[in-house]
Amino acid sequence: MPLGTAQDLGHLPQLGLKMSRVDRQKENTDVSYVENSVRGAVHEASEHGRAATDSHGRPLVSFDAAAEARLRRKIDLYIVPSVAVIYLFCFIDRANIGNARLAGFEQDLNLKGYDYNQVLSIFYISYILFEIPANIACKYIGPGWFLPALTLGFGIITVCFAYVETIESACGVRFLLGFFEAGMLPGIAYYMSRWYRRNELTFRLSLYIVMASLAGAFGGLLASAILTLDKFGNLRRWRMIFAIEGIITIILALVAFFTLTDRPETARWLTQEEKELAISRIKSERVGATEVLDKLSIQKAIRGVWNPVTLANSMVFLLGNVTVQGLAFFLPTIVRTIYPKNSIVSNQLHTVPPYIVGGFFILLVNFLSWKMARRNLFLMISAFPIIAGYTIFLATTNSKARYAATFLIASGAFNSGALCNAQVSANVISDSARSAAIGTTVMFGNIGGLIASWSFLPFDGPNYHTGNGLNLATSSLMVIITVTLAFWAKGSNTRRSKRDVDAELSGLSPLAIENLDWKHPAFRWRL
Structure with missing residues (x-):
């Protein structure tokens, strides 16, 4: 049975009872006893080789x-800012290649026809190939070293791109950029699942994934500021x-x-009790797990890759990323078609407001997801403004209506990053399965980027009817998949x-029970 907390006895004076000195001494003794019992139970739960749940998954x-709230605020302060800024x-x-396109990139390299698309797509070849290996390496090496190295x-590599002269050199540098960036999104998501x-997790993921939206806004502002310079060297x-952006x-x-602190055990900014609490509270959600960070x-x-929720969310993230990456690379171009007479700097600045709106909705949607403990529902809801936005693009050529549509699209497009990765993380048990599941999800997402x-x-x-029609189709398919997944999980x-549960686990060794992961009979899908 779960132990009570000291708070259970802490309210006794509020009952209005008149207590003698002996009564008060006894109360204080009881409170101290409960606090010590809880502290001892947390210590035991945090130890290696000990499970923090029973065979039915109960803590x-x-x-x-x-105490949890204090610990959570401390982790927020030390972990989130670092990963948010590097992402x-x-x-x-x-x-930033989208911003460079407006500033003469194609003309200087003499790109024609589909050359620009070719330079974009080569990035995703390496990005996709190294996605899962990068996240496995992140677990093996440790994110505290691996993420800064990436x-x-x-x-x-970004600095090197400033010196490319031909399409061949541009493709080569973009390929290397994809190699180094492959591990960032899944690596940070996996890293934060340790804490x-x-x-x-859902809202904390949004605090760094919002940077994808803010990067569009900040990147446009930064590019505009840089382009006011006569030269740099x-x-x-x-x-x-x-x-300049590479040097930063x-x-x-x-x-x-x-x-970047690798894991709770190595956090110098946590006390020993806080380390034990950080470990045991994570372990208490993982049925049958005796380690938070198991061996690879x-x-x-x-198990993590062939998890049904992983596969469904991987497809949702693929579809969502068609829109996200399409905005990143082509929003400056789309804005130029809406306002063809504006200056380059003006068009750069017009790309900023939709991204700010997108960033606001990332935080709002994922905050509500955290408080309601629902992810799949918000994935489905987020698809509707995207559908509305691309319907407007297909239905009219009015510049004001099309520019307004970019705000609708941005308000829903960026939400899938945090929601999909949090949902995948919530539906596996072991750390090994989690690193592979998140890597798989992001790998499929980047296939969407290639598309x-x-x-x-x-x-x-x-007017880009083909591109707008494709995005309308992908967002509509997101609704179908999320609804289907909800019904399937409920039935399962x-x-x-x-x-x-007891009969199925009878005779199995602790290691065999751990290896079941999501196939453990007491496991339940959480959407």
Whole structure:
């Protein structure tokens, strides 16, 4: 049975009873006893080799809500800012080619026809190929070292892009950029799953994924500011964008080597009791788990990949990323078609407001998801403004209506990043399965990015019926998949509730029980 907390006895004086000194001494003794009991139970639950749940997945220890809130705020302060800032420049360094396009990138490299799309798509070849291996490496090496190293790598590559002279060199550098950026989105999502409960994770993921939206706004402002310079060293025009933004990224990477703490056990800014609480509260949500950070297991990793919720959310993230990456690469181009007489700087600035609106909705939607402990519902809801936006693009050529449509699209498009990865994380048990599941989800998402790089083609301008129609179709399919997943999970949970847990686990070793992961009979899908 779960232990009570000291708060259970802490309200006795409020009952209005008149207590003697002996009574008060006894009360204080009882409170102290309960506090020590809880502290001891938390300590035991945090130890290696001990499970924090019974065979039916019920927690063996309860936690003081106030202590958890204090710990959560501390983790928020030390973890979220570092990963948010490096992901901001991860997305800027990937998407700044869209800003460079307006500043003469195509003309200087003499790109014709589909050359620009080719340069975009080569990034996703390496990005997709190295997605799962990168997240496995992140677990093996440790995110505290791995993520800053990746940041340093793509910062250097971004600076190199300032010196490309041909389409071949541009493709080569973009391929290397994809190699270094492949591990960032899944790596940060996996890293944060080491620190937060399932329901807490959704909103915390949004605090760094919102940077994808803000990168569009900040990237446009930064590019506009850079383009007001005459030169940077011997570099001019679009080349200055890559050089300056790459240097900023390198500086942030060097700082991140000192600010990213690998896991609770190594956090110097946590007390020993806080470390134990951080470990035991995560473990208490993982049925049959005796370790929060298990040794890398291929069997568990395969469980993570072939998890039905992983596969469904991977497809949703693929469809959502067609829109997200399409906005990143082509919003400046779309704005130029809406306002063809505006200056380059004016068009750059027009890309900023939709991203700010998108960032607001990322935080709002994922905050509500956290408080309501629902993810799939908000994934479905987020598809509707995207559907409305692309319907407007297809229905009218009115410039004001089309510009308004970009706000609708941005308000729903960026929500899938946090929701999909949080939902996948919530529906596996082991750390090995989680790293593989998140890597799979993001890999499929980047297949969507590859599709996006060919969604707005030169022959289709200026109204881009093919690209707009494709995005309308993908957002509509997101609704169908999320609704289907909800009905399937409900039916599966009903069938699981009828299983005899003790009989199915009888005779199995603790290791065999751990290896079941989501196939554990007491496991339930959480959407």
